[in-house]
Amino acid sequence: MIKKLLVLLIVLATAWVGLLAIAELPPYGMPDNPVHNQVSERYINDALEETRAMNMVTAIVLDYRAYDTMFETIVLFTAALAVVITLKTDKKELGDGEEEGGR
Amino acid sequence: MRDFILKRVAAVILPFVCVYGFYVIFHGHISAGGSFAGGIIVGLSYIAFSTIYGIKKGRAKMPDKVLTWAESFGTLWYGIMGMVGISRGVPFLANKLAGVDLGVPGALFSGGLIFYIGLGVGIRVASTMITIFFTLMEDDRENAA
Numbered sequence: 001m002i003k004k005l006l007v008l009l010i011v012l013a014t015a016w017v018g019l020l021a022i023a024e025l026p027p028y029g030m031p032d033n034p035v036h037n038q039v040s041e042r043y044i045n046d047a048l049e050e051t052r053a054m055n056m057v058t059a060i061v062l063d064y065r066a067y068d069t070m071f072e073t074i075v076l077f078t079a080a081l082a083v084v085i086t087l088k089t090d091k092k093e094l095g096d097g098e099e100e101g102g103r
Numbered sequence: 104m105r106d107f108i109l110k111r112v113a114a115v116i117l118p119f120v121c122v123y124g125f126y127v128i129f130h131g132h133i134s135a136g137g138s139f140a141g142g143i144i145v146g147l148s149y150i151a152f153s154t155i156y157g158i159k160k161g162r163a164k165m166p167d168k169v170l171t172w173a174e175s176f177g178t179l180w181y182g183i184m185g186m187v188g189i190s191r192g193v194p195f196l197a198n199k200l201a202g203v204d205l206g207v208p209g210a211l212f213s214g215g216l217i218f219y220i221g222l223g224v225g226i227r228v229a230s231t232m233i234t235i236f237f238t239l240m241e242d243d244r245e246n247a248a
Contacts, residue, residue: 051198052205053132053214061137062217062224066196069220070185073178073227080174080231087238 106155113155121148128225132214138221142228149229150236158240170230170237177227184220 026033043060051059061069124144131137153161188197198215199205206213 048208051132051214051217052208053217054208055132055134055137058132058137058217058221059214062132062220063198063214066185066198066220069224070178070181070196073181073224076227076231077174077178080234083235084238088241 109155113151117148117152120151121145124148124229125225128221129211129218131221131225132217133209133211138224139228142225143232145225145229146232146236149233153236153240158237161240162237165233165237170234173226173230174234177223177230180223180226181220184216184223187216 043056043064047056047059047064048054051063053059053063121144124141124147127136127141127144128138129141131141149161149165152164185196187203188195188201191197191201193200196216198217201216203215205215212218
């Protein structure tokens with residue numbers, strides 16, 4: 001019982017700290033938020049000139065953040081690899097297993 | 104699913120779906136969409152085909168060799184495109200810095216390397232979807248048989 005109360009206290013304290021941090025956040029969508037810094041300004045003003053791609057999202061994904069996207073494709077590769085390793089049953093191997101089961 | 108209406112409708116629609124997927128991949132830097140969305144659409148056309156016509160016919164449309172090749176070559180193609188920057192003495196995956204001809208905004212061959220990188224990513228996404236689906240589907244059928 002004491003242990004449960006202690007756990008509850010710790011959880012509430014952690015939640016309180018988290019809520020304090022959230023209360024310090026700037027209001028959502030205000031123009032002078034720290035999110036709207038020189039990075040997004042640079043993208044909006046110079047993306048067309050620097051990449052000559054009309055779709056700014058593609059310009060960011062495949063040019064400014066190309067390194068990130070490269071490893072995104074490796075994540076896809078890993079996903080396919082995991083599925084194939086887990087589920088692919090070799091025909092020959094399967095036949096052998098059935099034979100052994102028969103014996 | 105061996106429904107007559109479904110088969111006929113799929114025969115009319117699915118080729119256009121596949122072509123539309125490649126359109127989205129190739130026009131990723133001009134209009135909405137991009138290589139990820141286009142790759143999903145191309146993969147979906149094959150997935151729908153194998154769902155409606157059966158996995159055997161689906162596998163005949165996309166041979167294992169082609170699938171393995173696309174699966175392995177997509178990321179490698181990305182790396183090769185990155186090496187263009189290194190060969191010109193600028194950072195990996197550089198586009199404008201590498202001195203690639205960027206073209207006019209709005210033209211199909213604009214944006215320098217973005218077009219080619221997008222093609223690699225699109226093939227990659229499509230082959231991943233098809234591989235995962237074929238693997239899952241095949242296992243099911245083997246268990247049933």
